[in-house]
Amino acid sequence: MTREVLTEVGSLSIHRASVCLETELMPHPKKSEMSGTIQSRIATAKEELRPQAIAPHPAEGAQLAWRMAIDLVAGIGVGAAIGYGLGSLIGYLPILLAAFTLLGFAAGVNLMMRSAREFRRQQEERSCN
Amino acid sequence: MAAEGQGLVVKPMDQFVISPLFGEAQLLWYTPSNVTLWMFLTVIAVAAFFLLGTMRRAEVPGRGQMFVELVYGFVRNMVETVAGRDALKFFPIILTIFMFILLSNLLGLIPMSFTTTSHIAVTATLALTVFVSVTLLGFYKHRLGFLKLFWISAAPLPLRPVLAVIEVMSYFVRPVSHSIRLAGNMMAGHAMIKVFAAFAGILGFGAFVPIVAISAIYALELLVAIIQAYVFTILTCVYLRDALHPSH
CATH class of the missing domain: 1.20.58 (Methane Monooxygenase Hydroxylase; Chain G, domain 1)
Incomplete structure (x- = not known):
């Protein structure tokens, strides 16, 4: 279980490193978002890191x-x-x-x-x- | 249109009349005219922008130098991303074209001034300069290999001659649309402002409605002036890329 979580976290950090600079500069999640199981936290973090299409002017x-x-x-x-x-x-x-x-x-x-x-x-x- | 002074007098195109500067009777190709004057002012403005902005060459740039560096970096970045690294050789001429068009558009927004870029004669000269030099560059770099630009190797063989004719025509359409786009955009907005100004002239107390409209159009024109300079430059970069890398 712990090992699984660790690999998950590891892949997340790789994912975090691979996304582009703008999303990299995002502030860290606030304290209130730190609650819940680690799985759900990973899920929300992934959701946050997903690149969003920027609407053209x-x-x-x-x-x-x-x-x-x-x-x-x-x-x-x-x-x-x-x-x-x-x-x-x-x-x-x-x-x-x-x-x-x-x-x-x-x-x-x-x-x-x-x-x-x-x-x-x-x-x-x-x-x- | 109507009798002078009375009624609605709409003369939106009067602002584009080319007149001799020193009151000569005839307008010949070498006569100094208001076009000459405003192009000269544009050149001076471009030179002043760069020279005054970078004069102090400060380690920590001031406001002026910051702005010059911003424009420089913006155009350089555009050339690099659109046309590729090997196009950076041509960055000086592209920056020159961008600044000339940008500042003649912006100077044309000063009331009572003359917009040189609203004349197709001016924009066509700019577009043809780009067109001819890019074509010559393509033939110089790739010899007859440049013609691969028109020969679509992805298409099935029987279709290729037809597509080649279409591609050649597209190639010749580009300078036309390149020049019409800039001149048309500049002319349309300026003419519209004049039309609204004529409404303001006859409405008396209700004139504030067209005046508000003019302010709004003026803001839009400011945007158009900058965007058109950008569009002209980015298309120049696209054509340059085609000349440097003709195979699709």
């Missing part, structure tokens, strides 16, 4: 939304411009205009997906491990 989310919207519109614009330019140079204006506008839309979606992926990676990094 609302302005950050708005910026991401703006970035996506502008990427999408700029994609369509650039696609249409390339299609028009190529079309008036080598002919087949309607076909090229339509094709490149669609490609531009695809490019915009591509950029949007990429910034979404980046945002998710940032979130994961932020919630440390």
